[in-house]
Amino acid sequence: MRSLSIALFLVLGCFAPASVLAHGGAVEEAAPAAPVQLHVPTQIGAEAGAMTLDPTFGLPRNMVFSAVQPVVKQEDERANIRYALLIAALGLLVAAHLPKNGTTEQTPAPTAAPASDQSNAPAV
Amino acid sequence: MSALMEQLFARVRQSGVIIGGVLLVLLLLSFASGIVLAFFYNPSPAGVYESMRTIVGVPLLAFIRNIHYWSSDLLVFLLFLHMTRVAITKPTGRARKYAWWFGVAFLFVIGIEMTIGRFLRADQEAFDAYTHFFLGTSGIVAGYIPFAADIANAFSGSTALFRFFILHAVAIPVGIVALALVHYLFAPTFRSMVYPMKKAAESSPTPNAPSGWKRLMAFPSMRNLLGLSGSAIAIVLTLSLIAPAPFFPSPFAGLEVTKPSWWIMWIVALENVWGLMPILLAPPVLFLALLAVPVYTKDRPGPDLGTAIYGLSVAVILVLGMWATNAPQVAHTEHFRAEAGIDAHAGHTGH
Numbered sequence: 001m002r003s004l005s006i007a008l009f010l011v012l013g014c015f016a017p018a019s020v021l022a023h024g025g026a027v028e029e030a031a032p033a034a035p036v037q038l039h040v041p042t043q044i045g046a047e048a049g050a051m052t053l054d055p056t057f058g059l060p061r062n063m064v065f066s067a068v069q070p071v072v073k074q075e076d077e078r079a080n081i082r083y084a085l086l087i088a089a090l091g092l093l094v095a096a097h098l099p100k101n102g103t104t105e106q107t108p109a110p111t112a113a114p115a116s117d118q119s120n121a122p123a124v
Numbered sequence: 125m126s127a128l129m130e131q132l133f134a135r136v137r138q139s140g141v142i143i144g145g146v147l148l149v150l151l152l153l154s155f156a157s158g159i160v161l162a163f164f165y166n167p168s169p170a171g172v173y174e175s176m177r178t179i180v181g182v183p184l185l186a187f188i189r190n191i192h193y194w195s196s197d198l199l200v201f202l203l204f205l206h207m208t209r210v211a212i213t214k215p216t217g218r219a220r221k222y223a224w225w226f227g228v229a230f231l232f233v234i235g236i237e238m239t240i241g242r243f244l245r246a247d248q249e250a251f252d253a254y255t256h257f258f259l260g261t262s263g264i265v266a267g268y269i270p271f272a273a274d275i276a277n278a279f280s281g282s283t284a285l286f287r288f289f290i291l292h293a294v295a296i297p298v299g300i301v302a303l304a305l306v307h308y309l310f311a312p313t314f315r316s317m318v319y320p321m322k323k324a325a326e327s328s329p330t331p332n333a334p335s336g337w338k339r340l341m342a343f344p345s346m347r348n349l350l351g352l353s354g355s356a357i358a359i360v361l362t363l364s365l366i367a368p369a370p371f372f373p374s375p376f377a378g379l380e381v382t383k384p385s386w387w388i389m390w391i392v393a394l395e396n397v398w399g400l401m402p403i404l405l406a407p408p409v410l411f412l413a414l415l416a417v418p419v420y421t422k423d424r425p426g427p428d429l430g431t432a433i434y435g436l437s438v439a440v441i442l443v444l445g446m447w448a449t450n451a452p453q454v455a456h457t458e459h460f461r462a463e464a465g466i467d468a469h470a471g472h473t474g475h
Binding site for chain 1: 132133134136197201204205209212213248249367370372373376379381382386438442445446449450453
């Protein structure tokens, strides 16, 4: 059971970096092909206009997309690393709590005090 | 090999019980860095992006912003591990059940806090996130709950950023601290972690007795907590030096060209299929599932319905998140507005 769970998490953990290699972290545009100029009626600070105003206003969508793509790609790669690490850590945690007979092992409370200090250990 | 594995697993089990304490350290780190950033942040529409550029442009401020970003990011990462450890060691008994429920509330408030933090970045991603909030609230929720439109209006216009700032910097942190305190009061492992501190404080030192610090460090749990907290801080500082927090160009109105943070990406996967509606339905479903975990957890060894609900929830978050991360970017808000036939220039001023 423990070996099975470790193997499962290893496979899942390899998925994220493998998918980065497969896609190269690339982000492709699947949005409407025609330039879109839709606006949220009441935006963050729309009245003052400063936050929403941008010198590039009116440019085609793909130009704005190109401007942000490097950061989006970087964030996708970082997200994949996080997923891989999280899956590995979760796998280790689950495996550590799975005794060989397949049941969940209860974790002792961290009251492992020195022998001289154990007389008043709280009941937890 | 087997003995080494057993040692490793024992170490992991010991570390697992004190992750809650590490979360507290990361929370304090994000609070401290946030206070410094607040001195340089300008929550007015006219000056917000410029103030963010100043923060990102000054090396020391950029480093503090990176600490703010990575400490909150690691906090969410460790929250997954903490909840998993509690789920597999069974949140049964009155105290652990209440600790779990307050912990879920804590997770919910942390999620809101980090979402509002994204609005405050004032870059393209901030605008995309805010557009999701605004359209979701005013375009979907308001159709079912009348006062939702009033909430959307209260958080729009020239005062929106300031109100979000007050929520992010004052109101929600107070709620986080309150929830954390109640959670820690119920959590048995926290009470037992406090025990060594009480013992060290209560002992009356004699001339030959070790100092309070040494008596505290005589407890393995305290040494473990100190080591893990130190490691967490070292990871945050290292990442802050080598991996700057993302900052996009100034926002371009009406376009959705970015993706949100990794921990919320699972909702994006649902949006890719069903449009904006899942952002309003998926989080409540997840939190209801998490709240139900202790109800269906049995006080006996081995898996049960409670652990299955938890495991399935985490699996859904991870699989959908990875899928959306590697899927092509989809402009949900643009599609929503186009399908709803909302006038492109309605209410838009300044052009």
